[in-house]
Amino acid sequence: DTGVSQNPRHKITKRGQNVTFRCDPISEHNRLYWYRQTLGQGPEFLTYFQNEAQLEKSRLLSDRFSAERPKGSFSTLEIQRTEQGDSAMYLCASSPDRRFTEAFFGQGTRLTVV
Amino acid sequence: AQSVTQLGSHVSVSEGALVLLRCNYSSSVPPYLFWYVQYPNQGLQLLLKYTSAATLVKGINGFEAEFKKSETSFHLTKPSAHMSDAAEYFCAVSAVAAGNKLTFGGGTRVLVKP
Numbered sequence: 001d002t003g004v005s006q007n008p009r010h011k012i013t014k015r016g017q018n019v020t021f022r023c024d025p026i027s028e029h030n031r032l033y034w035y036r037q038t039l040g041q042g043p044e045f046l047t048y049f050q051n052e053a054q055l056e057k058s059r060l061l062s063d064r065f066s067a068e069r070p071k072g073s074f075s076t077l078e079i080q081r082t083e084q085g086d087s088a089m090y091l092c093a094s095s096p097d098r099r100f101t102e103a104f105f106g107q108g109t110r111l112t113v114v
Numbered sequence: 115a116q117s118v119t120q121l122g123s124h125v126s127v128s129e130g131a132l133v134l135l136r137c138n139y140s141s142s143v144p145p146y147l148f149w150y151v152q153y154p155n156q157g158l159q160l161l162l163k164y165t166s167a168a169t170l171v172k173g174i175n176g177f178e179a180e181f182k183k184s185e186t187s188f189h190l191t192k193p194s195a196h197m198s199d200a201a202e203y204f205c206a207v208s209a210v211a212a213g214n215k216l217t218f219g220g221g222t223r224v225l226v227k228p
Contacts, residue, residue, distance in 0.1 A: 004157070006157075031213060031214065033215060033216075035216075040123075040221075041220060041221070042118075042120075042204050042206075042218030042219050042220050042221050043158070043204070043216070043218050044218070045215045045216065045217070048213050048215055055213055056212060056213065056215065091157060091158070093158075095214060099165075099210060099214075100146070100163075100165040102148060102160045102163050103214070103216060104160075105150075105157035105158040105159070106157050107155075107156055107157040108155075108156070108157050110155070
């Protein structure tokens, strides 16, 4: 068990460019979550998957954001036409599909839009 | 709807002194509550969780928290602070009916003085 892995750890991009982040969850976990954390704030829920199905999306997830989890394994989060307000830490977490269980977080991808 | 309020965005304690971090929650259903710790540029690590069993919960690194339903609180304590406890701490509530997604408080940054 190597934990939740996120790549890249850091990304600097110019405004208007597209970026894609990858998350590899713990292998036996069928739930996968994306959160966004801005400086000095707690993480905010973006979306989650149960296996390959995207079951909920936050209103924070504008049309420029899209997430996928093909075959219920790794997940990608894509941001199109990035804006400076997208600068944040993007956190991925995974958990088993059962009650009383916690989410296990990756180390995050820090996005800076210049 | 669920929400979490953490009182005090910054707490400064002396090494060896009591650490007390306050968390109040709002939930329309019986809550599952968590405390996570985050070190700079890292993901979140679980300290402890409350899942409707014992109201006094012990976690890692000497931390514990007490669930008080009448006060809708879940305060985190540690009897004696260490320099290594300097970090940001987040209280969170889980929505079981929504895939266990987490709603976080704004966080409390702990500074430990020698």
